[in-house]
Amino acid sequence: MKKHFSLILVGLVTLTAIMSYGVLSKNTETDNNEKVVGKELAFAEVATANSLGKDSSKINEKEADLKSELVKLNAELEALEEEVEVVHEETNASYYHDKFNGRKTASGAIFSNKKYTAAHKTLPFGTKVRVTNLRNDREIIVEINDRGPFVKGRKLDLSKTAFMDLASNKGRGVLPVKIEVLPENYEERKSELQEELSIITSIPEDLDLNEFAL
Known part of the structure; x- marks a missing residue:
């Protein structure tokens, strides 16, 4: 029974990632698609592993990558504000x-x-x-x-x-x-960075990532 539940959970998370890929592909530019969809799929992998109780070095590395991305995005936002x-x-x-x-x-x-x-x-x-x-x-x-x-x-x-x-x-x-x-294109650049931040800080909830976001 526990095994069946785990398989169902994996399927649901995978399906969510695929649906996210489809929606984003229709509504954003190609370059941004690859960046955002890549993050969505990475979050799905981490969420799946965590929900199944797995604690592998690969998942820990994935979480570290996401936190590193948050630090990078915050630094880019701060740099943009310095141009004002x-x-x-x-x-x-x-x-x-x-x-x-x-x-x-x-x-x-x-x-x-x-x-x-x-x-x-x-x-x-x-x-x-x-x-x-x-x-x-x-x-x-x-x-x-x-x-x-x-x-x-x-x-x-x-x-x-x-x-x-x-x-x-x-x-x-x-x-x-x-x-x-x-600065030039300030609104567009800020919107893109904030969109990426919002994705990371909202998915998945069981990762302690929000402390990094501005």
């Missing part, structure tokens, strides 16, 4: 009036208060910046596509949508903020 440049540690940000909707910005783009954009006097058009509300630590990412604001003490004009996402008090028209310039 603080341009204004503390300044003020305001937002566009609705009357500017549909008008052409300094970059040539048509302004919309529903998009995540902003105006800055000197940052190049297309620059992605992270804006943090110093009162509540909320963050948003916007793209510079216009020049301004031309009011003393303000360094950024945000679209209304971006501003309201940051504000805890919707009645205020100015917010104290920190402004950071993000």
